[in-house]
Amino acid sequence: MRAGVAEPTLTWNLARDTSEVLKYHFMVNALLAGTIVAAMAGLLGWFMVLRRQTFAGHTLAMMAFPGATGAALIGVAAAWGYFVFCGAGALAIGWLAGGRTRSWSEQSAGIGVVQALALALGFLFVSLYGGVLGDLENLLFGTFLGVSDGQVLALAVLAAGSLIALAALGRPLLFASVDPDLAGARGVPVRGLSIVFLGLLGLAVAATSQITGVLLVFALLVAPAATAQALTTRPGPSLALTVAIGVAIVWVGLGIAYFSAYPAGFYVASIAFALYMLARAWVWVRGVHSSQRRAAPGVEPEMGAGPPAEGVIA
Amino acid sequence: MSAVSAVSGAGTTAGAAIELRDARVEVGGRTVWSDVSMSMAQGEFVALLGANGSGKSTLLKAALGMLGLSAGSISVLGGPAGEANAQIGYLPQRRAFDAGTRLRGVDIVRLGYDGARWGVPLPAPRWSAAGRRRGADAGRVAEAIERVGASAYADRPIGECSGGEQQRLLIAQALVQRPRLLLLDEPLDSLDLPNQATVAALVARVRQEAGVAVLLVAHDVNPLLPYLDRVVYLAGGHAVEGTVAEVIDSETLSGLYGVPVEVLKARDGRLVVVGQPEPPAHHHDRHEHSHEHAH
Numbered sequence: 001m002r003a004g005v006a007e008p009t010l011t012w013n014l015a016r017d018t019s020e021v022l023k024y025h026f027m028v029n030a031l032l033a034g035t036i037v038a039a040m041a042g043l044l045g046w047f048m049v050l051r052r053q054t055f056a057g058h059t060l061a062m063m064a065f066p067g068a069t070g071a072a073l074i075g076v077a078a079a080w081g082y083f084v085f086c087g088a089g090a091l092a093i094g095w096l097a098g099g100r101t102r103s104w105s106e107q108s109a110g111i112g113v114v115q116a117l118a119l120a121l122g123f124l125f126v127s128l129y130g131g132v133l134g135d136l137e138n139l140l141f142g143t144f145l146g147v148s149d150g151q152v153l154a155l156a157v158l159a160a161g162s163l164i165a166l167a168a169l170g171r172p173l174l175f176a177s178v179d180p181d182l183a184g185a186r187g188v189p190v191r192g193l194s195i196v197f198l199g200l201l202g203l204a205v206a207a208t209s210q211i212t213g214v215l216l217v218f219a220l221l222v223a224p225a226a227t228a229q230a231l232t233t234r235p236g237p238s239l240a241l242t243v244a245i246g247v248a249i250v251w252v253g254l255g256i257a258y259f260s261a262y263p264a265g266f267y268v269a270s271i272a273f274a275l276y277m278l279a280r281a282w283v284w285v286r287g288v289h290s291s292q293r294r295a296a297p298g299v300e301p302e303m304g305a306g307p308p309a310e311g312v313i314a
Numbered sequence: 315m316s317a318v319s320a321v322s323g324a325g326t327t328a329g330a331a332i333e334l335r336d337a338r339v340e341v342g343g344r345t346v347w348s349d350v351s352m353s354m355a356q357g358e359f360v361a362l363l364g365a366n367g368s369g370k371s372t373l374l375k376a377a378l379g380m381l382g383l384s385a386g387s388i389s390v391l392g393g394p395a396g397e398a399n400a401q402i403g404y405l406p407q408r409r410a411f412d413a414g415t416r417l418r419g420v421d422i423v424r425l426g427y428d429g430a431r432w433g434v435p436l437p438a439p440r441w442s443a444a445g446r447r448r449g450a451d452a453g454r455v456a457e458a459i460e461r462v463g464a465s466a467y468a469d470r471p472i473g474e475c476s477g478g479e480q481q482r483l484l485i486a487q488a489l490v491q492r493p494r495l496l497l498l499d500e501p502l503d504s505l506d507l508p509n510q511a512t513v514a515a516l517v518a519r520v521r522q523e524a525g526v527a528v529l530l531v532a533h534d535v536n537p538l539l540p541y542l543d544r545v546v547y548l549a550g551g552h553a554v555e556g557t558v559a560e561v562i563d564s565e566t567l568s569g570l571y572g573v574p575v576e577v578l579k580a581r582d583g584r585l586v587v588v589g590q591p592e593p594p595a596h597h598h599d600r601h602e603h604s605h606e607h608a609h
Contacts, residue, residue: 050416167434175429178417181406182487185378186399186430229416233471236437238416 010259021258029147030254033155037208038220038246040159043166044204045221046242047197049229051177054222055108056093056198059115060205061217063089066118068139069125082206089114090202094195142213144254144264155207162200173197174235216265220246223272230279245275329356330389331495331527332377337386339372346372348385350553352546354529356494359521361538362531364548365590370531371407373548374497378404391494403488407499410480415473419464419483422472424455426487458490459483461523462516478509482516489520498530502537510537535562536584562587
């Protein structure tokens with residue numbers, strides 16, 4: 001290590017490295033914004049993974065393309081475009097693909113149509129704009145390092161609102177996600193919850209894609225939840241672990257990116273991928289281990305039910 | 315055949331679990347069944363039989379108030395359908411949980427108890443009022459799981475449980491709110507024969523221990539034969555009710571289907587119905603579209 005060089009260098013002293021990172025206001029803002037979107041995307045992503053709505057989430061992420069280009073066309077801040085299009089996309093998906101009467105293939109076909117329309121609109125806006133959209137790279141890969149104080153505040157307010165809504169809806173939403181038929185019979189508004197959830201997911205996607213870009217939203221939306229769900233089946237710890245993993249991914253990713261020539265999004269996505277693969281490997285190892293231990297019983301005898309019914313012999 | 319049920323004059327039978335009088339249900343403009351009258355007393359174990367599409371699940375949904383009648387009347391636990399749902403344990407017809415469902419059996423049972431309540435359960439210390447209530451709720455869930463003999467695998471992810479284990483946990487889920495009436499939609503479906511027998515025995519035992527009336531939809535009566543009080547058979551848009559011997563009979567079923575149908579009795583007591591107009595069930599394609607079609 002040469003003394004007196006302005007280039008940031010990674011040392012083995014973690015405390016020194018951390019204080020070096022926190023010296024700069026833009027890094028503090030990046031960490032704050034990253035933490036907020038990691039928590040918000042993690043919690044909504046947890047339900048999204050449980051509800052198998054990953055494709056819907058992906059389509060909502062694509063909404064940022066017409067959102068940003070449309071905003072550029074009429075000359076307003078890109079964030080407005082993100083939120084308007086993600087919200088409209090959530091409603092369209094909820095209306096087209098929602099309802100328990102639709103089969104799985106019909107749902108994904110409906111979502112695919114919405115996605116195609118969104119991308120086509122984005123393309124239209126680009127050609128109407130005529131000029132070169134300078135922010136195209138930011139749109140796709142995010143602007144971790146250019147987050148303003150106002151943006152941090154807006155993200156915090158948005159995240160707080162979403163979390164309060166999610167806390168109020170949490171248990172019936174879980175019920176409707178795992179067991180829609182029974183939840184409906186118990187008076188849970190399954191269809192309404194589905195649309196509200198997609199709306200919240202749209203907000204989370206819009207907020208996250210401002211930081212990570214359209215293409216890397218899933219690093220924070222899917223990977224932490226999928227990793228946590230692979231590791232534990234208890235809903236409470238699983239949600240907590242999701243947030244912890246998401247926040248850790250952002251901090252470590254930003255920290256490494258500060259000292260390196262490669263973009264933050266690359267590190268965030270790579271760490272998310274590595275953690276997910278580790279979790280899958282752990283599940284696989286545990287599965288092999290427990291199936292060796294457990295002699296697989298063919299029929300489970302009904303305990304304390306007396307003799308089996310007569311006349312039925314397998 | 316409704317002579318078996320004790321219908322008292324014009325009013326509803328006192329203490330009836332479910333009572334239908336000249337009921338008709340239409341789904342999407344099509345009459346599923348009409349002129350259906352049945353009465354089921356408290357604590358009775360009744361099987362609801364019939365071919366696919368005969369409207370068995372529709373009858374359960376009508377009893378839950380999820381579908382309105384277009385004619386006739388229905389009363390459930392002494393009131394209009396839908397009002398006493400908190401006292402009804404319902405097990406919807408379904409496929410098994412996907413192998414990737416990352417929730418434990420105990421969580422699924424738990425949702426049957428408080429899943430419809432808004433909010434989320436927050437951690438609370440054991441000595442606080444909220445903590446004590448949480449403890450009592452957990453005890454209730456454990457009790458329902460104990461009752462169906464599922465304690466050994468209730469902490470495993472439900473997707474990793476076998477079909478018979480899942481069915482037992484789902485019965486625990488229906489029992490957890492201590493219902494007076496159980497509506498079970500094809501709980502024996504997709505189980506192998508030994509598991510059909512043990513789950514049927516379990517339902518009979520639970521019904522006795524918990525003193526709950528059971529209306530169980532099945533399309534094979536044989537696993538249930540040792541335990542049933544009566545059966546209701548839906549076919550051709552109408553229903554007959556009575557004892558197994560009265561209803562599952564060549565003459566009665568021929569009248570119901572409108573074509574000659576023969577009931578054969580095997581030496582071990584199993585009943586086989588031959589010659590129904592509809593082809594026998596294809597187990598798998600039925601469920602794919604279960605939401606579009608009324609059963």
